[in-house]
Amino acid sequence: MTYVVDFTDVSTVGLESSPVAAALAGLRANEARYFKNKYDHVFTVEPASKSKATIAWVSGILESERSIVIASPPLEATEFEVEGIRMAYVFYQSGLSINVMYTLADAGKRAVGFKLSDGMEVPEELASFKFARQKSKLAGTIRGSYFVIKGEH
Template sequence: MAYKVDFKKVSTIGLESSPVADKLAGLRANEARYFRNKYRHEFVTMPADENPEILNRIETILKERDMEFPYKPLEVSDFVVENTRWSHVFYENGLEVNILYSLDPNGKRAVGFKLTEGMDVPEEFEGKFKFVRQRSSLAGIIRGTYFVIKGNY
């Protein structure tokens, strides 16, 4: 069932099985606030098992860097706003993966990773990426990194 994320009243709906559910809910709400403020777009997620094609698309793009995650995906989101397709997956361990994919062949295309506050850097990232910190009133300290997508998906 789809869930419209409310960034004013942060909820763990759909994320209850996560040991960091509160922080992950804050991270998800932070994304909702960004899309609402920047694009006037409502951020809607759905259980990952209800829409496996979104997760499959994200996993296909991650294979560009030989990345496969053993983590349980809880929620996904996929939408187009201002000629850019955005896809997200929120994992049980507190990792968020987001894809920014311009529909313009010369536009920006990247994969972003965000870690919830207190989460250890997963071994898949060690030595490959440098994380920067961002303070969020909804999510606390978010650590993030990204890579540019080279292929066409």
């Protein structure tokens, strides 16, 4: 079932199995608010079982670009296009959120972003990254990092 993420009344729907479900829900709501305010895009997610292609695309980029395999199971994902940018998000049980920003034009920006929910440890597979801290009213303290995509995906 597709779920429209509400950033005014934050819900853990779909994220209940995460040990940091409330913080992950806040992180998801933070992303929903950003896309609504910047692009007037309604942020919707669906269960991982219905998002296999999106999860495979994100996992393929991680594997081919940096040999990263995420150990935590995915709970939800979404994929959409705004202003010529293909966006994909995967939310994991551990509290990790991974997004891919892939500009469709050849000269555009392409990157993978990692965000850690408040209260979760840095996953071993991401230990080599430095994480910056950001405060959010919806998500508490978000720790984030990224890398630039070099190949075609």
